[in-house]
Amino acid sequence: xNKENISKSVIKRLPRYYRFISELDEQxxxxxxxxxxxxxMRTTASxxxxxxxxxxxxxxxxxxxxxxxLKEEIKNILGLNKxxxxxxxxxxxIGTAIAAHMDFENMGFSLEGIFDTNxxxxxxxxxxxxxxxxxxxxxxxxxxxxxxxFLCIPRESAxxxxxxLNEGGVNSFWNFTHxxxxxxxxxxxxxxxxxxxxxxxxxxxxxxxxx
Amino acid sequence: xNKENISKSVIKRLPRYYRFISELDEQxxxxxxxxxxxxxMRTTASxxxxxxxxxxxxxxxxxxxxxxxLKEEIKNILGLNKxxxxxxxxxxxIGTAIAAHMDFENMGFSLEGIFDTNxxxxxxxxxxxxxxxxxxxxxxxxxxxxxxxFLCIPRESAxxxxxxLNEGGVNSFWNFTHxxxxxxxxxxxxxxxxxxxxxxxxxxxxxxxxx
DNA sequence: TAGATTGTTAATCGATTAACAATC
DNA sequence: TAGATTGTTAATCGATTAACAATC
Numbered sequence: 001x002n003k004e005n006i007s008k009s010v011i012k013r014l015p016r017y018y019r020f021i022s023e024l025d026e027q028x029x030x031x032x033x034x035x036x037x038x039x040x041m042r043t044t045a046s047x048x049x050x051x052x053x054x055x056x057x058x059x060x061x062x063x064x065x066x067x068x069x070l071k072e073e074i075k076n077i078l079g080l081n082k083x084x085x086x087x088x089x090x091x092x093x094i095g096t097a098i099a100a101h102m103d104f105e106n107m108g109f110s111l112e113g114i115f116d117t118n119x120x121x122x123x124x125x126x127x128x129x130x131x132x133x134x135x136x137x138x139x140x141x142x143x144x145x146x147x148x149x150f151l152c153i154p155r156e157s158a159x160x161x162x163x164x165l166n167e168g169g170v171n172s173f174w175n176f177t178h179x180x181x182x183x184x185x186x187x188x189x190x191x192x193x194x195x196x197x198x199x200x201x202x203x204x205x206x207x208x209x210x211x
Numbered sequence: 212x213n214k215e216n217i218s219k220s221v222i223k224r225l226p227r228y229y230r231f232i233s234e235l236d237e238q239x240x241x242x243x244x245x246x247x248x249x250x251x252m253r254t255t256a257s258x259x260x261x262x263x264x265x266x267x268x269x270x271x272x273x274x275x276x277x278x279x280x281l282k283e284e285i286k287n288i289l290g291l292n293k294x295x296x297x298x299x300x301x302x303x304x305i306g307t308a309i310a311a312h313m314d315f316e317n318m319g320f321s322l323e324g325i326f327d328t329n330x331x332x333x334x335x336x337x338x339x340x341x342x343x344x345x346x347x348x349x350x351x352x353x354x355x356x357x358x359x360x361f362l363c364i365p366r367e368s369a370x371x372x373x374x375x376l377n378e379g380g381v382n383s384f385w386n387f388t389h390x391x392x393x394x395x396x397x398x399x400x401x402x403x404x405x406x407x408x409x410x411x412x413x414x415x416x417x418x419x420x421x422x
Numbered sequence: 423t424a425g426a427t428t429g430t431t432a433a434t435c436g437a438t439t440a441a442c443a444a445t446c
Numbered sequence: 447t448a449g450a451t452t453g454t455t456a457a458t459c460g461a462t463t464a465a466c467a468a469t470c
Contacts, residue, residue, distance in 0.1 A: 007460080007461075009460090009461065009462095010461095011412060011415055011416075012408075012412060014411070014412075014415065015405070015407070015408035015411040015412060016405075016408065018411070019389065019408075033426085033427065033428090034427075034428075035427085042391075042393075042394075043462090044462075044463060044464090045427090045463095046462075046463050046464065046465090047461090047462060047463075049427090049428065049429070049430085050429090050430090050461090050462080050463090052428095053428090053429060053430075057428075057429060057430095059427080059428050059429080060427080060428070060469090060470060061426080061427055061428040061429080061468070061469045061470045062425075062426045062427050062428075062469070062470040063426080063427070063428085063470065064426090064427065064428080065428090077415070078411050078414055078415045078418075079414045079415055079417065079418030080411065080414060082414075082418060084414065084417055092308075092312075093307060093308035093311045093312050094308045094312060096304060096308070097303075097304035097305045097307070097308040098406075100304045101303075101304050101305060102406065102407065102410065103407070104410075107407055107410045107411050107414060108410070108411070108414035108417075108418075109410065109414065147417065148413070148417065171420075172413060172416070172417050174409070174410065174413055178230065180253075182253075183253075189413065189416045189417055189420060191409050191410075191412055191413040191416070193404075193406070193409060194226070194227075195309075195313065195404070196226070196313065196314070196318055197223075197226035197227065197230075198385070198402050198404060199313065199315075199318045199319070199320065199385065199402075200225070200226040200229070200289050200291065200318050200319065201222060201223060201225075201226060201402055202359070202383060202385055202400065202402040203289055203290045203291060203293075203295065203318060203319035203320065204222055204225065204288070204289045204290055205222075205383070205400045205402070206290065206295055206319075206358065206359065206383050206400055207289075207290030207293060207319075209382075209400060218436075218437075220436090220437065220438095221437095244450085244451065244452090245451075245452075246451085254438090255438075255439060255440090256439095256451090257438075257439050257440065257441090258437090258438060258439075260451090260452065260453070260454085261437090261438080261439090261453095261454090264452090264453060264454080268452075268453060268454095270451080270452055270453080271445090271446060271451080271452070272444070272445045272446045272450080272451055272452040272453080273445070273446040273449075273450045273451050273452075274446065274450080274451070274452080275450090275451065275452080276452090
């Protein structure tokens with residue numbers, strides 16, 4: 001497994017490869033060809049081979065790719081074997097849903113704490129993870145060595161919270177707000193989830209079909 | 212406002228244009244140049260002009276783009292002035308969060324009903340929208356003329372639910388599951404939200420920075 | 423061996439950026 | 447008018463697809 005600089009488009013396809021190959025693995029399938037993968041992924045065999053080759057060829061001519069090996073390779077490439085400590089900020093609807101729902105362990109993260117301003121829920125737990133008051137956030141992050149934060153807060157509070165997180169040594173963000181973190185912290189690693197943007201895109205596609 | 216066939220990449224940028232321009236509008240700014248917009252959007256002036264021109268030039272040479280006009284134009288292009296009737300399936304964590312959280316009216320949708328299998332919550336309301344039992348879903352969609360569905364259910368239930376929705380005349384989906392709707396319904400309009408894929412991408416980027 | 427399928431190079435396609443004449 | 451900024455064409459860049467020799 002090497003790397004060079006793999007393009008963003010390839011990276012975004014990797015989790016899907018991983019999902020489908022994991023499925024095959026669970027079904028006991030032990031080999032898969034680029035053509036078969038292409039069908040599942042709704043792309044071309046050419047792209048599959050091109051993609052997988054970025055990481056060093058572990059296919060065999062005339063045979064295809066060994067499923068268990070492929071699964072492990074992609075897992076390593078994505079870095080899912082490591083564990084990044086994370087905090088979740090905002091135990092509102094979205095935050096609670098994320099905390100209760102996501103299988104963090106299998107995606108390279110461990111959720112160490114949840115933070116909120118609502119005094120009434122401080123001390124509660126979501127799936128064994130305690131809710132702390134936001135005042136202790138900076139020290140918590142420093143003490144625990146937190147590297148990632150999941151932002152499930154209103155847009156207005158985002159700049160202040162990110163500042164505190166940044167001071168606490170957190171540099172990676174899963175951002176559900178519309179606050180543009182990279183504008184203020186160019187080096188931060190940010191993955192934005194703009195749910196409303198997606199709904200608007202859906203709206204556009206629906207309009208298009210009608211015409 | 213015309214169209215031709217605008218590429219997916221342009222469409223995905225439109226909601227962001229819309230957000231930023233709405234902000235400018237609220238601040239009372241009445242004109243903006245491609246250069247200024249490019250800075251906010253973190254892209255080039257060239258791309259901004261190229262993008263906006265897909266919809267017929269409403270900028271003025273030597274002046275820039277009139278903000279209120281631009282806002283209205285993009286709103287129309289996205290189709291946010293129309294209202295699509297929608298249902299939400301699955302009043303679990305994610306579903307509840309979405310139902311309670313999203314500003315559907317301003318994004319071209321109206322949420323007409325929520326559906327779940329849990330008998331204990333049938334009849335409850337989330338933000339004035341009633342929760343119905345899933346058994347009545349098909350007839351509800353037909354009767355109300357529902358055109359979109361937001362799927363916040365486990366993956367296993369997805370194929371069955373989509374079948375019912377399809378029979379009820381629903382053809383557009385905001386899909387939080389990993390079920391590949393287009394595999395079974397090639398004509399369906401689908402916007403996928405794969406939260407776990409995004410987390411994995413974040414994981415990858417964090418790994419990359421460490422090396 | 424013959425058939426299958428990869429790895430990899432070359433060709434195509436599309437999207438982004440640069441440039442500049444048109445014009446407000 | 448002079449300066450600014452668009453609309454639009456051309457150049458560049460990157461990503462996808464096709465092709466085929468290498469080889470299991």
